Amino acid sequence: MAGQTSDEISDLELEAIYHFTIQLGKDAGQLLMQGLEARRSGTDPESSASEEKMNAVDIVTKTDTDVEHFIHNAIKKTYPTHAFIGEETYSKGSSKEYLVTDAPTWVVDPLDGTVNFTHAFPMFCVSIALVVKQKPVVGVVCAPMLNQLFSACRGRGAWLNETTKLPLLGKSIGPLPKNAPGKCIFSCEWGKDRRDSPVGNLHRKVNTFVNMAAEPTGRGGKGGMVHGMRSLGSATLDLAYIAAGSFDLWWEGGCWEWDVAAGICLVNEAGGLITTANPPQDWETCTIREAKLGGRLYVAIRPAFDGAEETARHSQERAVREIWRRAVSLDYSRPGV
Amino acid sequence: MAGQTSDEISDLELEAIYHFTIQLGKDAGQLLMQGLEARRSGTDPESSASEEKMNAVDIVTKTDTDVEHFIHNAIKKTYPTHAFIGEETYSKGSSKEYLVTDAPTWVVDPLDGTVNFTHAFPMFCVSIALVVKQKPVVGVVCAPMLNQLFSACRGRGAWLNETTKLPLLGKSIGPLPKNAPGKCIFSCEWGKDRRDSPVGNLHRKVNTFVNMAAEPTGRGGKGGMVHGMRSLGSATLDLAYIAAGSFDLWWEGGCWEWDVAAGICLVNEAGGLITTANPPQDWETCTIREAKLGGRLYVAIRPAFDGAEETARHSQERAVREIWRRAVSLDYSRPGV
Incomplete structure (x- = not known):
């Protein structure tokens, strides 16, 4: 055609x-x-x-x-x-x-x-x-x-x-863990913005990473105690592994559309969720919207299946809000988006 | 036999x-x-x-x-x-x-x-x-x-x-880069000690990671501007990729002998260097000794080849000292070592 x-x-x-x-x-x-x-x-x-x-x-x-x-x-x-x-x-x-x-x-x-x-x-x-x-x-x-x-x-x-x-382990993975981000593999990248400034993306990212990693009582209650922190150096493969269920959570800013376009298709077709990295003002209750292709800010959640007490989608949205609760907003923008 | x-x-x-x-x-x-x-x-x-x-x-x-x-x-x-x-x-x-x-x-x-x-x-x-x-x-x-x-x-x-x-790219990789840790892939793990305390290993590690990542003028002159930060969640594979030359630098504490024994053999036989993670008091000039198997603290440097101006070993020792210059000492110990 x-x-x-x-x-x-x-x-x-x-x-x-x-x-x-x-x-x-x-x-x-x-x-x-x-x-x-x-x-x-x-x-x-x-x-x-x-x-x-x-x-x-x-x-x-x-x-x-x-x-x-x-x-x-x-x-x-x-x-x-x-x-x-x-x-x-x-x-x-x-x-x-x-x-x-x-x-x-x-x-x-x-x-x-x-x-x-x-x-x-x-x-x-x-x-x-x-x-x-x-x-x-x-x-x-x-x-x-x-x-x-x-x-x-x-x-x-x-x-x-x-x-x-995909996901590789099929329905056995069920919904996201009850105490997510606990028991989750969190995937994140250090990126190319390396300014040593408290308002630069390096420090915004690191503060978020430490929130995700620290013990639950730490970081003023923001400690996420994730099972693992992973950095591969490829946003595209991060998304592929989210689609595979090999990673549970991904939070990133600064990507371009070619980094994520194929990965978004993988995540959506596998049953994952993808939205924005920066917490909206009403992050606790807002409708969770699909990420914009050119938006440069992404949270992705692995595919999930309904559990006895919670639907797949509900568990994914819960995981998104748990990331937003711990995330420092990133500073990436572009003309027209 | x-x-x-x-x-x-x-x-x-x-x-x-x-x-x-x-x-x-x-x-x-x-x-x-x-x-x-x-x-x-x-x-x-x-x-x-x-x-x-x-x-x-x-x-x-x-x-x-x-x-x-x-x-x-x-x-x-x-x-x-x-x-x-x-x-x-x-x-x-x-x-x-x-x-x-x-x-x-x-x-x-x-x-x-x-x-x-x-x-x-x-x-x-x-x-x-x-x-x-x-x-x-x-x-x-x-x-x-x-x-x-x-x-x-x-x-x-x-x-x-x-x-x-190994290394996979052979002699073409030459000595470590002149401005190492610049142009290097730095491999590191977040580990299992997640205490949110300034003296805990989580914060010691993160301070070191940020030193390695930040722009050269940042962190009071300790910015390393590494090419990439990687975390795989496997100390053994970190060492295998050091031996392969796929990673240039690895800095880690808290491993046990079974995590590193095979990897140490790989690194040594490929022509890499392995020593301790914690900077000795005279880190700028001290003899660089081989890591103890049970020492729980490791720096590994990829294989290198002699260049026009510098031997392989000299470039590796230079890279070790550049890590030590940026490393916060970790707190791992065990009976008898």
């Missing part, structure tokens, strides 16, 4: 797009492994170079740009009328505006976890999503060094390696 | 032990995957249970104890004269004394990263080491959900999946 101009996409066409995206994710994953092999063998000196973007901890490699071109070309050929936003081409522009319209738009991060990639640490991936009317309807995340391909399509659920349904 | 009573082990015997340990690691890894599958399918309700050890974030599952029994039995059968210390049998005793003598002793963690395991997050592993005269001479770490088996043997180097030599 290439060439279609309507914003609507039929279920039949979506199925074809889903298969196309899975194959594209696998192919792009193979390119990442070839880039890694080139670094390993030293056959391509260019492949070992990296350039700074925002600051010394924000880098781009030749592999990022090569893989983005590969994905963009494949999409242009098969779906020439669809729009395309990729991290590397976008980042070269000076604007940080949110550019996703209601038209079918591919939102792509060719390499999430670039620092991990340059170290051959397996937590890197390619992320490809199709967004229609602001909703990611197809999402594929391929982490080739982990042999893990996560995929999801509107109405078709979320999957690991195409055969294992 | 089973039945030998001398503390010395010949190179020939060590070779046989190495192959035995690799196979044992693979077999134990398969048992971990079976335990995970039992949790997934819900066929064995017992497999989903967990018990608290020290506090609500310190747990043990049936899989931990089953896999330890399996490993212990295999070792008893093949090397009946060797001593054995496993996490689960040790932890049942009330003493926290250091029990490794100079005699050949197997030091085993059947499941490191138990919380990850219970969540089907891939960062869990089995760790098996043979320690002779206080030195780990064989180390095998199998992370079955990652398809990664790390192995090392005295004088034979360190390997991934038996075929790829």
Whole structure:
């Protein structure tokens, strides 16, 4: 159905797009492994170079740009009328505006976890999503060094390696724990804003992290005593592991749409919940709204199942409010959102 | 050579032990995957249970104890004269004394990263080491959900999946970066001590973490501006990734010998450095001594190669001192060490 101009996409066409995206994710994953092999063998000196973007901890490699071109070309050929936003081409522009319209738009991060990639640490991936009317309807995340391909399509659920349904442990995980964030794995990232200022995001984040980690009687009653604190260096894989139920809670600010578009599709299709990181003024009682794709602030809660005393959704909303109760608002914004 | 009573082990015997340990690691890894599958399918309700050890974030599952029994039995059968210390049998005793003598002793963690395991997050592993005269001479770490088996043997180097030599990126990684900890991946864990007290380990750790993360002009000149902060929830895998060069720096306290014995062998054989976490009084100039197996405090530095202006070892020692400069001393001790 290439060439279609309507914003609507039929279920039949979506199925074809889903298969196309899975194959594209696998192919792009193979390119990442070839880039890694080139670094390993030293056959391509260019492949070992990296350039700074925002600051010394924000880098781009030749592999990022090569893989983005590969994905963009494949999409242009098969779906020439669809729009395309990729991290590397976008980042070269000076604007940080949110550019996703209601038209079918591919939102792509060719390499999430670039620092991990340059170290051959397996937590890197390619992320490809199709967004229609602001909703990611197809999402594929391929982490080739982990042999893990996560995929999801509107109405078709979320999957690991195409055969294992997410969440991995199925209904046995039930609702969120009664004393959540207790017994939860909390996933969080330190990010690129490293200003040593009490109002900078580094200190806002650390205060939140310590609230989540400390004993329940600590931090003026805000101690969360989470089971584990995890930082992988890839927002995309954080979301994939939320969808898998491997992480229970994720709280993050500063991401861009290409970091999260595919992951949001995974989380939604697996039965998770995703909303904003910053506590609304009426956080104890407010309606919990779905996160905006370009909002840069996210809380994600793992899939849940109804328990004897509580519905899945109720337990997830309870977990969101328990995070908000402990979260210091982050300072990330962008024009127009 | 089973039945030998001398503390010395010949190179020939060590070779046989190495192959035995690799196979044992693979077999134990398969048992971990079976335990995970039992949790997934819900066929064995017992497999989903967990018990608290020290506090609500310190747990043990049936899989931990089953896999330890399996490993212990295999070792008893093949090397009946060797001593054995496993996490689960040790932890049942009330003493926290250091029990490794100079005699050949197997030091085993059947499941490191138990919380990850219970969540089907891939960062869990089995760790098996043979320690002779206080030195780990064989180390095998199998992370079955990652398809990664790390192995090392005295004088034979360190390997991934038996075929790829560590560090993964080879000589191209050179010495540590000139401005280390800048450009480095710093690996650290939040741990189980969650007291909200300025003298507790939680705050000692967090102060160190923030020093490592902050901009160079921050923290009174202690800002490290590391490239990335990572927390996996497995000290054993932290060390394996140091040996692989996937992480550059690791700083941790509170581990026990079974968490680190195999990892120390990996790091040493790959060309890394391992010493203590707490800065000695004369940290700027002191001789850098190898970490004690039971010392509970560790700094590990990735393998390095000589550069044009600096030897590998010099760059590693420089990195150690840059960590010590930013590290708050941790408060972990034990009888007799």
